[in-house]
Amino acid sequence: MSQRLEFRPEADDAVNDEGEALRFMRPHFGEEKFPWVQIWGYVGSLVLTFAALILVVDHVLPPLALLSVILTLAVGQAALQLGVFMHIRESRGLAWQMIFLGMVLLMGVGMVGMSIWIMTFKSGVS
Amino acid sequence: MPSFVLYLVRTLFPHDVLRPTELGADVMIVATGVIIVYVLTKQKKWLYLWREWLTTVDHKKIGIMYLIAALAMLFRGGVDALMLRTNLALPNTPVIDALEYNQVFTTHGTIMIFFMAMPFIFALFNVAVPLMIGARDVAFPRLNAMSFWLFAFGALLLNIAFVIGGSPDAGWTAYPPYTGLAFNSGPGENYFFLSLLIAGIGTTMTGINFLVTVLRMRAPGMTLMKMPMFIWSALTTSALIIFAFPPLTVAMAMSLFDRLFGSSFFTLAHGGLAMMYVNLFWLFGHPEVYIVVLPVFGIFSEVVATFSQKALFGYTVMVISIVSIMVLAYGTWVHHFFTMGAGPGVNAFFGLSTMLIAIPTGVKIFNWIFTMWGGRIQMTVAMLYQMAFIPTFVIGGATGILLATVPADYQLHNTYFLIAHFHNVLIGGTLFGLLSGMYYWWPKMFGHKLNERQGKWAFWLFFWGFWITFGPQYLLGLKGMTRRIYTYPAGFGWHTLNVISTVGAFVMGAAFVVLVYSVVYSLQHGEKDLTGDPWNGRTLEWAIPSPAPEYNFARIPVVHERDAWWDMKQKGQTLASMRPEDMRTLELPRNTPIPFLLGFAFFVVGFGMTFEWWYIVALGALGVVATLIYSGFDYDEHKHIAATEVLEIEAGLGRVQG
Numbered sequence: 001m002s003q004r005l006e007f008r009p010e011a012d013d014a015v016n017d018e019g020e021a022l023r024f025m026r027p028h029f030g031e032e033k034f035p036w037v038q039i040w041g042y043v044g045s046l047v048l049t050f051a052a053l054i055l056v057v058d059h060v061l062p063p064l065a066l067l068s069v070i071l072t073l074a075v076g077q078a079a080l081q082l083g084v085f086m087h088i089r090e091s092r093g094l095a096w097q098m099i100f101l102g103m104v105l106l107m108g109v110g111m112v113g114m115s116i117w118i119m120t121f122k123s124g125v126s
Numbered sequence: 127m128p129s130f131v132l133y134l135v136r137t138l139f140p141h142d143v144l145r146p147t148e149l150g151a152d153v154m155i156v157a158t159g160v161i162i163v164y165v166l167t168k169q170k171k172w173l174y175l176w177r178e179w180l181t182t183v184d185h186k187k188i189g190i191m192y193l194i195a196a197l198a199m200l201f202r203g204g205v206d207a208l209m210l211r212t213n214l215a216l217p218n219t220p221v222i223d224a225l226e227y228n229q230v231f232t233t234h235g236t237i238m239i240f241f242m243a244m245p246f247i248f249a250l251f252n253v254a255v256p257l258m259i260g261a262r263d264v265a266f267p268r269l270n271a272m273s274f275w276l277f278a279f280g281a282l283l284l285n286i287a288f289v290i291g292g293s294p295d296a297g298w299t300a301y302p303p304y305t306g307l308a309f310n311s312g313p314g315e316n317y318f319f320l321s322l323l324i325a326g327i328g329t330t331m332t333g334i335n336f337l338v339t340v341l342r343m344r345a346p347g348m349t350l351m352k353m354p355m356f357i358w359s360a361l362t363t364s365a366l367i368i369f370a371f372p373p374l375t376v377a378m379a380m381s382l383f384d385r386l387f388g389s390s391f392f393t394l395a396h397g398g399l400a401m402m403y404v405n406l407f408w409l410f411g412h413p414e415v416y417i418v419v420l421p422v423f424g425i426f427s428e429v430v431a432t433f434s435q436k437a438l439f440g441y442t443v444m445v446i447s448i449v450s451i452m453v454l455a456y457g458t459w460v461h462h463f464f465t466m467g468a469g470p471g472v473n474a475f476f477g478l479s480t481m482l483i484a485i486p487t488g489v490k491i492f493n494w495i496f497t498m499w500g501g502r503i504q505m506t507v508a509m510l511y512q513m514a515f516i517p518t519f520v521i522g523g524a525t526g527i528l529l530a531t532v533p534a535d536y537q538l539h540n541t542y543f544l545i546a547h548f549h550n551v552l553i554g555g556t557l558f559g560l561l562s563g564m565y566y567w568w569p570k571m572f573g574h575k576l577n578e579r580q581g582k583w584a585f586w587l588f589f590w591g592f593w594i595t596f597g598p599q600y601l602l603g604l605k606g607m608t609r610r611i612y613t614y615p616a617g618f619g620w621h622t623l624n625v626i627s628t629v630g631a632f633v634m635g636a637a638f639v640v641l642v643y644s645v646v647y648s649l650q651h652g653e654k655d656l657t658g659d660p661w662n663g664r665t666l667e668w669a670i671p672s673p674a675p676e677y678n679f680a681r682i683p684v685v686h687e688r689d690a691w692w693d694m695k696q697k698g699q700t701l702a703s704m705r706p707e708d709m710r711t712l713e714l715p716r717n718t719p720i721p722f723l724l725g726f727a728f729f730v731v732g733f734g735m736t737f738e739w740w741y742i743v744a745l746g747a748l749g750v751v752a753t754l755i756y757s758g759f760d761y762d763e764h765k766h767i768a769a770t771e772v773l774e775i776e777a778g779l780g781r782v783q784g
Contacts, residue, residue, distance in 0.1 A: 110457065115406075115409065121466075
């Protein structure tokens with residue numbers, strides 16, 4: 001019969017069904033008493049969002065400058081979300097993640113860039 | 127007080143929902159509801175329903191609930207289709223008027239895509255993915271249940287629209303200005319946007335869940351290149367969902383803002399840019415068609431290998447092609463609106479990128495054929511759907527290439543040629559694949575096979591019904607018949623073809639009736655699956671009993687080869703010869719009412735917002751926040767099944783030595 005009735009996957013000596021140690025699988029969660037980073041990240045993301053909103057609603061800048069500034073703000077927002085909420089600094093195998101992040105970047109730039117390209121048409125039906 | 131009641135009655139039951147069809151539906155809904163309540167009470171099943179189903183986090187049960195929902199929605203969407211077709215066969219005496227026709231085609235499209243195809247796919251993901259990769263559940267079981275209930279309550283919100291308040295009527299694409307408040311003031315479009323927003327949250331979470339499940343939960347030894355093709359399709363589909371749904375959410379939310387809060391993102395006045403909605407919608411919409419077809423490619427890859435008794439031909443190339451389809455799927459969305467006039471440069475780019483997708487898809491078609499080549503083919507129902515899929519999908523793909531040719535598209539855009547094309551790929555591809563998957567995994571879900579003879583009847587009716595319906599529609603498109611018209615003048619030469627098409631639609635209706643009869647019949651008389659491996663399968667789900675025990679695998683298997691279970695059988699190994707001392711205490715997710723309550727709270731928000739009753743919205747929002755906070759601090763989310771109990775269950779199944 002089983003020797004270990006207690007099942008503790010988080011313990012240092014945890015093993016899988018095959019008896020292999022699971023310690024290497026544990027992610028490196030940054031543990032803090034109070035999630036200040038997340039709170040400031042949340043505030044920061046709100047600031048970035050409202051900055052973009054106000055810039056657009058109040059027509060503060062000429063169109064091209066406005067577009068550049070809100071795109072910059074969007075990139076900052078994405079970086080903040082990844083860094084603060086997506087635990088990107090706490091994972092194992094960052095090299096693998098860079099491949100996927102590169103892919104994400106390509107897709108994101110493709111979608112936004114091509115949307116801008118598509119929507120620049122000025123004529124009627126061509 | 128009476129004026130308040132009058133207001134309520136007028137708002138909830140306007141003229142729209144008091145037509146004979148809606149009143150008939152009301153009677154049926156109430157009658158069915160009464161019967162269900164009566165049976166549940168009589169059989170004392172309420173507690174069972176709550177404990178075993180409504181609060182479950184078991185992926186197999188969630189899969190079954192998705193399947194039931196999808197079949198119910200297939201019925202609703204199918205009845206809508208029959209109403210549309212009946213009208214078009216009788217152009218001189220329309221059965222339903224223009225407004226109702228708009229509502230019915232909107233509901234038909236929305237339901238078939240979002241509330242039939244998507245849940246059907248998630249049903250098969252839930253049932254098969256964890257079992258195929260040798261896992262005990264998905265990565266986030268509670269999130270999985272939340273996904274289901276958000277989908278279910280989102281679907282409910284859309285489905286009550288036609289009897290309470292009025293249906294949406296701007297098409298499943300919901301283009302502005304049709305959806306703008308200036309032209310469409312009823313609650314219908316609010317229902318549409320809110321139901322899709324709520325169900326969309328669930329779908330996004332499902333995408334995240336299955337991406338993580340596939341990447342992190344595979345059995346030891348199952349490297350990426352040893353995964354079954356269905357798992358590859360789950361992985362790529364999840365990646366598509368994660369990228370495709372945000373644009374949809376944004377487009378729906380902005381449209382809703384235009385309607386509820388007086389913004390003008392897509393309005394014609396105040397500098398709104400209606401074309402931007404079209405761009406955002408198809409930024410989602412094109413990946414969406416691959417979301418509904420990639421899983422089917424995965425299903426067919428499993429079905430064709432199993433019933434040809436032969437390993438899948440060209441596995442590596444299959445992986446490369448499915449991944450390239452995933453990437454290319456993001457670069458083609460403009461082909462849905464070439465006629466917007468974005469210019470020759472844009473149109474040429476997207477026309478070419480669309481044609482490019484035909485290459486990896488063609489590679490897959492050839493590989494399925496080569497898998498059958500020299501194999502010992504068994505003509506089961508699942509395999510019949512596969513055999514029908516290949517020619518049907520090839521024709522659908524070829525007409526797609528015609529539509530991708532920009533000059534031709536200017537002629538064919540929005541005609542019945544387009545309608546025939548996308549039904550060709552959605553029925554011939556998605557629906558045939560889903561039914562194939564249902565027949566294939568049914569024994570694993572319920573422990574018995576579906577009746578093959580009745581299944582073949584349903585198959586042939588579906589197949590011929592499909593071609594009789596949509597073959598003529600290609601011709602109608604070439605004759606200039608446009609979509610979304612409820613009647614047409616005599617003398618255009620459209621009538622005969624429309625009558626033939628309608629006959630085909632009713633043949634498909636008959637196929638659905640046979641299918642449902644077969645399901646009910648097989649519950650009683652279906653051939654029991656005692657081995658757990660009724661098809662002589664190749665992948666790990668067939669290594670365990672049918673239906674799978676709650677914990678799936680008493681011991682997680684070790685994988686050495688692709689087609690792990692086939693490999694084990696070749697070596698004379700089995701998972702059913704464990705010794706008592708092999709048993710371990712297993713950790714499983716604990717049932718929780720939180721997902722159900724969260725879905726309900728979202729439903730309250732959605733319903734309140736549809737009618738702009740802000741107190742109800744606040745109440746629902748409070749419920750959402752409360753459920754999430756409670757869930758965040760609920761650390762008691764696991765339960766354990768003692769080794770002795772596992773031993774007892776496994777011994778009961780005859781899977782223990784000595």
